Amino acid sequence: MKPRLPQLTVALIALSLIMAALTRLGSERELVLPFLLNWFELFQGQWWRLITPVFVHFGLLHLLFNMMWLWELGRAIEWRFGWPRLLLLVLVAGPISNLAELAWSGPLFGGMSGVVYALLTYIWMQGRFNPRSGLDVPRPIFAMMLAWYLLCWTGLLGPVANMAHTGGLLIGAMWGYLDARLRQKD
Numbered sequence: 001m002k003p004r005l006p007q008l009t010v011a012l013i014a015l016s017l018i019m020a021a022l023t024r025l026g027s028e029r030e031l032v033l034p035f036l037l038n039w040f041e042l043f044q045g046q047w048w049r050l051i052t053p054v055f056v057h058f059g060l061l062h063l064l065f066n067m068m069w070l071w072e073l074g075r076a077i078e079w080r081f082g083w084p085r086l087l088l089l090v091l092v093a094g095p096i097s098n099l100a101e102l103a104w105s106g107p108l109f110g111g112m113s114g115v116v117y118a119l120l121t122y123i124w125m126q127g128r129f130n131p132r133s134g135l136d137v138p139r140p141i142f143a144m145m146l147a148w149y150l151l152c153w154t155g156l157l158g159p160v161a162n163m164a165h166t167g168g169l170l171i172g173a174m175w176g177y178l179d180a181r182l183r184q185k186d
Contacts, residue, residue: 006075010082012090013067016112018056026058026110037098038107050095056110066112073119080134093171093173100167118172120145125176130183144157 008138037050042049057063078086097114120137127136137145149169152160 006078008086009074009078014019016055020057020063031055037102038109040061053098054094054112054115069116070112090115093168096171097164097167101161101164104163109161117165117168119167121172122176125173126180130180
């Protein structure tokens with residue numbers, strides 16, 4: 001039997017593709033600015049800006065890389081735990097990683113990478129501490145993602161939302177560990 005279509009994962013990808021079209025892959029600043037996070041609009045009550053940067057991507061490779069990992073990691077969580085868990089992870093990891101990046105480098109950033117790193121480390125912790133979850137990240141994949149994370153910090157790849165990656169990585173690891181430990185007691 002084939003698994004059902006991971007509807008939330010597909011919806012998140014669709015929203016990212018729509019945003020890519022609307023903002024011309026982030027190439028025109030005036031089209032991107034209404035979706036980015038900044039302190040002024042946030043304190044003016046524009047709370048949706050906590051999540052909207054995850055749907056903004058700057059270039060085709062940025063979009064494709066993030067959507068590939070969202071498809072792989074998001075659907076694994078959605079298939080195993082259901083769409084509410086994935087939605088909660090996205091709605092927590094997105095704002096946390098976005099706020100970390102805003103505090104570190106300012107408002108000109110976007111992408112699903114912080115969420116992707118949260119999903120990655122959530123699954124990694126489930127695999128390590130709750131093998132019954134059925135979730136796991138193969139070691140070569142995890143090593144490659146950590147190598148990419150470190151390479152981004154070197155600056156060789158240009159401007160990268162490194163604190164968004166870090167925020168996502170940390171929240172996913174903490175949440176995955178705590179959730180795995182709680183599920184072990186069930």
